[in-house]
Amino acid sequence: MDTVTAMSPAETQERIDEFGAWFQNLELNGVQTAPQHFLGDYPAVKFAGFAHALPDDLTGKSVLDIGCNAGFYSLEMKRRGASRVLGVDFDERYLAQARFAAEVHGVDIEFRQLSVYDVGTLGEKFDLVIFMGVLYHLRHPLLALDLIREHVAKDLMLFQSMQRGSEDAMQVEADYDFWQTEMFARPDFPVMYFIEHKYAGDPTNWWIPNRACTEAMLRSSGFDIIAHPENEVFVCKVRAADNESDLTRATRQAKESLRAS
Numbered sequence: 001m002d003t004v005t006a007m008s009p010a011e012t013q014e015r016i017d018e019f020g021a022w023f024q025n026l027e028l029n030g031v032q033t034a035p036q037h038f039l040g041d042y043p044a045v046k047f048a049g050f051a052h053a054l055p056d057d058l059t060g061k062s063v064l065d066i067g068c069n070a071g072f073y074s075l076e077m078k079r080r081g082a083s084r085v086l087g088v089d090f091d092e093r094y095l096a097q098a099r100f101a102a103e104v105h106g107v108d109i110e111f112r113q114l115s116v117y118d119v120g121t122l123g124e125k126f127d128l129v130i131f132m133g134v135l136y137h138l139r140h141p142l143l144a145l146d147l148i149r150e151h152v153a154k155d156l157m158l159f160q161s162m163q164r165g166s167e168d169a170m171q172v173e174a175d176y177d178f179w180q181t182e183m184f185a186r187p188d189f190p191v192m193y194f195i196e197h198k199y200a201g202d203p204t205n206w207w208i209p210n211r212a213c214t215e216a217m218l219r220s221s222g223f224d225i226i227a228h229p230e231n232e233v234f235v236c237k238v239r240a241a242d243n244e245s246d247l248t249r250a251t252r253q254a255k256e257s258l259r260a261s
């Protein structure tokens with residue numbers, strides 16, 4: 001049999017179909033994997049809006065793509081010269097698509113089945129963590145951000161979430177009086193909408209933040225936002241160690257108070 005890079009479009013189409021429905025539209029040997037995506041040529045159209053905000057040259061860098069799906073961002077980062085790219089997703093069907101896509105592109109990318117909640121088992125930190133389009137699929141979004149910050153993020157994180165509500169973000173005060181409540185009625189106060197059943201027909205949509213809430217959660221998990229190239233996308237930098245995350249501080253304080261008691 002031909003190698004996958006030399007497959008005809010007809011053979012490629014057959015293989016693509018064997019993997020079931022694709023979420024990401026990739027072009028493999030001239031064949032599109034999800035030409036009917038409801039967001040258009042996704043995620044290529046999305047990427048076009050923020051590609052400039054990432055380093056052009058990733059030579060020598062390591063990348064972890066969490067919720068990698070069919071590997072669109074993993075492939076893009078490999079194209080920018082990353083020496084090591086690891087894509088993880090908890091869905092084995094998407095990982096099979098990603099492995100096939102990497103094979104067609106003739107690039108060496110590792111894809112592994114892993115939930116974001118288990119990133120601590122990797123025992124490795126990455127120069128760039130990609131966490132795109134996953135947060136709102138989680139019942140425990142802040143835990144995921146804390147775990148990423150704690151265990152795998154060394155320098156940069158590319159982040160995206162679906163957002164709803166106000167696109168403005170108010171300046172949040174360090175504290176509020178118990179009787180002060182008017183800010184809760186402001187649309188630009190950090191808020192996350194809980195989806196008990198489904199949103200857009202999808203029961204895996206759990207929490208949808210407004211922009212202020214996205215920014216507040218990223219800050220609270222120990223990330224500084226260094227670029228906001230489009231509404232849903234944030235480029236973050238791991239905050240310096242002397243400025244510990246809220247999780248680290250809470251853990252340290254709990255331990256200190258246990259020791260003191």
Ligand SMILES: C[S@@+](CC[C@H](N)C(=O)[O-])C[C@H]1O[C@@H](n2cnc3c(N)ncnc32)[C@H](O)[C@@H]1O
Pocket residue numbers: 023024043066067068069070072088089090091094114115116117131132133134137138
């Ligand atoms: C909306 S898709 C986004 C895919 C890709 N990151 C993008 O932006 O195009 C969400 C992906 O996250 C994966 N996912 C959802 N929950 C996850 C979890 N707990 N751990 C790892 N991956 C998860 C899904 O399998 C799916 O591939």
